[in-house]
Amino acid sequence: MPMNALYAQSGGVTPVINASAAGVITAARLYPSHIGRVFVAKNGILGVLNEELIDTAVLSNGDLAQLKATPGGAFGSCRHKIKTEAELARILAVFKAWDIGYFFYNGGGDSADTCLKVSELAEAAGYPLLAIHVPKTIDNDLPHTDNSPGFGSVAKYVATSVREAGLDVKSMAASSTKVFILEVMGRHTGWIAAASGLAARAEGEPPHLILLPEVPVDEGRLLAAVENTVMRYGYCVIVAAEGVRDTHGEFLSEAGGKDAFGHVQLGGLAPYLAGLIKTHCGFKCHWSVADYLQRAARHTASATDLAQAIAVGEAAVKLAVAGQGGMMATIERLSDVPYTWDIGAVPLGVVANCEKPLPPEYIAADGFGITPAARRYFAPLIAGEAPPPYVDGLPDYGAWVWSIEAPCLPVFKF
Amino acid sequence: MPMNALYAQSGGVTPVINASAAGVITAARLYPSHIGRVFVAKNGILGVLNEELIDTAVLSNGDLAQLKATPGGAFGSCRHKIKTEAELARILAVFKAWDIGYFFYNGGGDSADTCLKVSELAEAAGYPLLAIHVPKTIDNDLPHTDNSPGFGSVAKYVATSVREAGLDVKSMAASSTKVFILEVMGRHTGWIAAASGLAARAEGEPPHLILLPEVPVDEGRLLAAVENTVMRYGYCVIVAAEGVRDTHGEFLSEAGGKDAFGHVQLGGLAPYLAGLIKTHCGFKCHWSVADYLQRAARHTASATDLAQAIAVGEAAVKLAVAGQGGMMATIERLSDVPYTWDIGAVPLGVVANCEKPLPPEYIAADGFGITPAARRYFAPLIAGEAPPPYVDGLPDYGAWVWSIEAPCLPVFKF
Numbered sequence: 001m002p003m004n005a006l007y008a009q010s011g012g013v014t015p016v017i018n019a020s021a022a023g024v025i026t027a028a029r030l031y032p033s034h035i036g037r038v039f040v041a042k043n044g045i046l047g048v049l050n051e052e053l054i055d056t057a058v059l060s061n062g063d064l065a066q067l068k069a070t071p072g073g074a075f076g077s078c079r080h081k082i083k084t085e086a087e088l089a090r091i092l093a094v095f096k097a098w099d100i101g102y103f104f105y106n107g108g109g110d111s112a113d114t115c116l117k118v119s120e121l122a123e124a125a126g127y128p129l130l131a132i133h134v135p136k137t138i139d140n141d142l143p144h145t146d147n148s149p150g151f152g153s154v155a156k157y158v159a160t161s162v163r164e165a166g167l168d169v170k171s172m173a174a175s176s177t178k179v180f181i182l183e184v185m186g187r188h189t190g191w192i193a194a195a196s197g198l199a200a201r202a203e204g205e206p207p208h209l210i211l212l213p214e215v216p217v218d219e220g221r222l223l224a225a226v227e228n229t230v231m232r233y234g235y236c237v238i239v240a241a242e243g244v245r246d247t248h249g250e251f252l253s254e255a256g257g258k259d260a261f262g263h264v265q266l267g268g269l270a271p272y273l274a275g276l277i278k279t280h281c282g283f284k285c286h287w288s289v290a291d292y293l294q295r296a297a298r299h300t301a302s303a304t305d306l307a308q309a310i311a312v313g314e315a316a317v318k319l320a321v322a323g324q325g326g327m328m329a330t331i332e333r334l335s336d337v338p339y340t341w342d343i344g345a346v347p348l349g350v351v352a353n354c355e356k357p358l359p360p361e362y363i364a365a366d367g368f369g370i371t372p373a374a375r376r377y378f379a380p381l382i383a384g385e386a387p388p389p390y391v392d393g394l395p396d397y398g399a400w401v402w403s404i405e406a407p408c409l410p411v412f413k414f
Numbered sequence: 415m416p417m418n419a420l421y422a423q424s425g426g427v428t429p430v431i432n433a434s435a436a437g438v439i440t441a442a443r444l445y446p447s448h449i450g451r452v453f454v455a456k457n458g459i460l461g462v463l464n465e466e467l468i469d470t471a472v473l474s475n476g477d478l479a480q481l482k483a484t485p486g487g488a489f490g491s492c493r494h495k496i497k498t499e500a501e502l503a504r505i506l507a508v509f510k511a512w513d514i515g516y517f518f519y520n521g522g523g524d525s526a527d528t529c530l531k532v533s534e535l536a537e538a539a540g541y542p543l544l545a546i547h548v549p550k551t552i553d554n555d556l557p558h559t560d561n562s563p564g565f566g567s568v569a570k571y572v573a574t575s576v577r578e579a580g581l582d583v584k585s586m587a588a589s590s591t592k593v594f595i596l597e598v599m600g601r602h603t604g605w606i607a608a609a610s611g612l613a614a615r616a617e618g619e620p621p622h623l624i625l626l627p628e629v630p631v632d633e634g635r636l637l638a639a640v641e642n643t644v645m646r647y648g649y650c651v652i653v654a655a656e657g658v659r660d661t662h663g664e665f666l667s668e669a670g671g672k673d674a675f676g677h678v679q680l681g682g683l684a685p686y687l688a689g690l691i692k693t694h695c696g697f698k699c700h701w702s703v704a705d706y707l708q709r710a711a712r713h714t715a716s717a718t719d720l721a722q723a724i725a726v727g728e729a730a731v732k733l734a735v736a737g738q739g740g741m742m743a744t745i746e747r748l749s750d751v752p753y754t755w756d757i758g759a760v761p762l763g764v765v766a767n768c769e770k771p772l773p774p775e776y777i778a779a780d781g782f783g784i785t786p787a788a789r790r791y792f793a794p795l796i797a798g799e800a801p802p803p804y805v806d807g808l809p810d811y812g813a814w815v816w817s818i819e820a821p822c823l824p825v826f827k828f
Binding site: 009012013015043044046070071072073074076077078079080156159160161163164165166167168169170171172174175176180182198199201202205268270271286287288289290291292293295296297298299300302379382383384385387390392393394395397399 | 423426427429457458460484485486487488490491492493494570573574575577578579580581582583584585586588589590594596612613615616619682684685700701702703704705706707709710711712713714716793796797798799801804806807808809811813
């Protein structure tokens with residue numbers, strides 16, 4: 001009897017993480033002599049700890065197709081860092097109870113670390129487990145892969161939004177709003193903000209200024225750049241990564257001070273920048289915070305990203321079937337134009353808890369834009385459209401109610 | 415020789431206002447014996463006052479097709495309320511200088527008032543002018559028309575975004591974010607926020623709570639509703655119109671107090687609500703402010719909205735050719751299912767400076783949702799997809815550089 005497989009989603013979800021799930025499940029069905037039942041843990045690793053498993057045999061081909069077209073984490077994800085030996089031991093106990101021989105963990109850097117720890121623990125215990133990491137993060141900060149599935153779609157959403165909002169501001173600038181600020185995700189790295197630069201096809205098109213966590217913001221220089229941009233083009237569109245810091249290393253988003261209750265204002269970066277620019281330059285500002293909208297926008301997913309999300313899921317299964325545990329599936333870029341890529345793999349040890357920063361050569365000399373090298377890197381990642389099916393004018397996303405397998409073990413106490 | 419026509423865009427732009435422009439220009443070309451040259455004023459009525467006119471003869475059929483697929487105001491819009499007799503007189507002087515016999519003004523309630531004033535002034539002066547208003551406003555608050563072109567596309571964007579972000583929050587709620595707040599436009603009326611209710615197909619699906627300017631928010635009741643929703647469904651998605659007020663009639667968005675400089679916080683409603691909920695309920699909150707993104711999102715325009723935006727433009731020309739000045743083209747709903755509609759017209763006097771509130775029968779008894787009657791009204795307005803062409807992974811929007819006709823008159827001093 002072949003051993004069973006377990007797949008789980010981890011950390012912040014993406015527009016295409018379910019496509020990786022579909023890739024894993026579909027590929028696993030191709031190897032019945034290697035892989036028995038394919039389970040998914042509800043709410044990521046929490047579902048392992050709580051022994052809440054879903055048997056994916058219930059998913060029809062139609063379900064799998066809809067899974068590829070549905071954003072969010074269809075099985076639930078979690079933010080839970082494995083903290084104790086007891087938790088690790090519990091994971092192994094659940095794996096043993098359910099005869100799990102394959103663990104597919106779909107996440108970012110933290111999850112790669114969990115995947116590695118589980119793999120090492122199983123090995124030390126002499127338990128036959130092949131743990132494979134399926135990469136995913138909109139932050140695009142996983143090393144040793146051309147990009148992280150999820151990122152290309154967010155980049156496409158943000159670049160589309162900037163091009164659109166830029167046309168709006170340009171229309172109004174003669175007598176009203178002159179500055180628009182879009183706050184995007186990116187607490188430690190500026191990949192998403194930088195990719196918005198693709199929106200500009202020609203000199204003077206938005207975004208005019210990109211603020212990156214990698215480049216400390218001097219407020220005087222920023223205000224001068226805003227004034228200069230409005231003078232030259234009549235308006236100014238700014239894309240700011242949430243993690244932008246000032247020259248003292250403080251988050252600008254925390255510069256707004258505290259509210260009447262003494263709490264740090266949750267107001268965020270965009271309203272802070274709008275207040276700053278309005279006060280010092282006198283320009284009417286509008287601002288938007290994309291937040292989860294960018295991370296869930298399956299309706300404008302990148303076809304390239306979708307294909308890669310599916311491919312890394314399928315590749316993880318092939319690695320497992322080939323006996324290659326303790327690995328992460330990767331995307332290897334073969335050429336920029338035309339964009340060609342292949343699937344590779346790296347040991348988890350070189351991925352776990354690492355963070356790939358935006359390369360300095362992608363950042364323009366003035367710190368407010370991107371270079372041609374960055375455009376060459378980003379351009380193929382947003383290529384192609386892969387819209388979901390629509391019903392009644394809205395994307396027809398799946399809404400599954402999972403039935404959980406009856407547990408075998410006592411309840412785990414955290 | 416037939417007289418010339420002048421078209422201008424006014425107020426906040428929409429994803430489909432350029433489609434109305436294309437409708438006007440295309441239709442005007444069909445009546446060469448009635449209409450001579452077709453000009454557009456740059457930046458709306460400011461372009462009339464400044465005598466900055468664009469001759470649309472330069473626009474090819476390809477340009478007109480691209481105009482229909484491009485958001486924002488391609489010719490520039492403005493926020494300028496005609497304040498003086500001198501300005502009105504100047505408008506008439508420019509019309510005389512350019513032999514303008516047809517004035518097509520594309521805007522909301524304020525613009526309808528301007529259009530009416532210009533019409534009346536011309537009549538009083540014995541100048542032969544047919545002034546026709548082309549309706550447009552994402553706020554959907556124009557009376558005597560089934561809806562206002564622009565609204566359906568924004569409604570589709572907001573409902574799509576809520577469905578998507580809702581799936582994201584649901585994925586994370588077991589161990590992280592439990593509440594998501596989306597702030598949408600609507601300072602005086604809740605049309606956009608209410609339309610987001612279409613995202614829910616079944617009981618318990620987002621949005622769980624809709625906050626409307628028409629329903630004063632009692633914070634205690636709101637917090638209880640949030641707690642109750644999280645208890646029932648595990649998470650809570652809130653859509654809030656920017657113009658939501660408390661029970662004292664104050665904007666909630668101004669409740670956040672003042673910043674260190676003594677300025678009213680620009681932080682807005684969504685971060686205020688997030689702070690409130692976090693403080694009182696302890697739930698991790700995420701929030702998004704859609705702002706211009708919703709108003710410019712041509713990539714997810716409603717096909718129905720697009721068709722109606724074109725139709726009101728064409729209808730305005732037909733009214734003009736039929737000698738029907740001082741009118742606004744309207745959309746008349748003939749039936750809900752299937753949705754059928756026709757074009758009508760009403761005198762400007764019954765439209766100018768009026769505001770159509772959300773009908774009480776569209777608001778659920780608890781004030782936090784919409785009724786089946788509202789769904790019947792909203793559903794057809796978001797129906798159908800009309801994506802723009804894509805190049806290199808992004809919408810291929812037009813980027814025109816207009817040449818301005820040499821002026822005939824002295825410069826106007828405001």
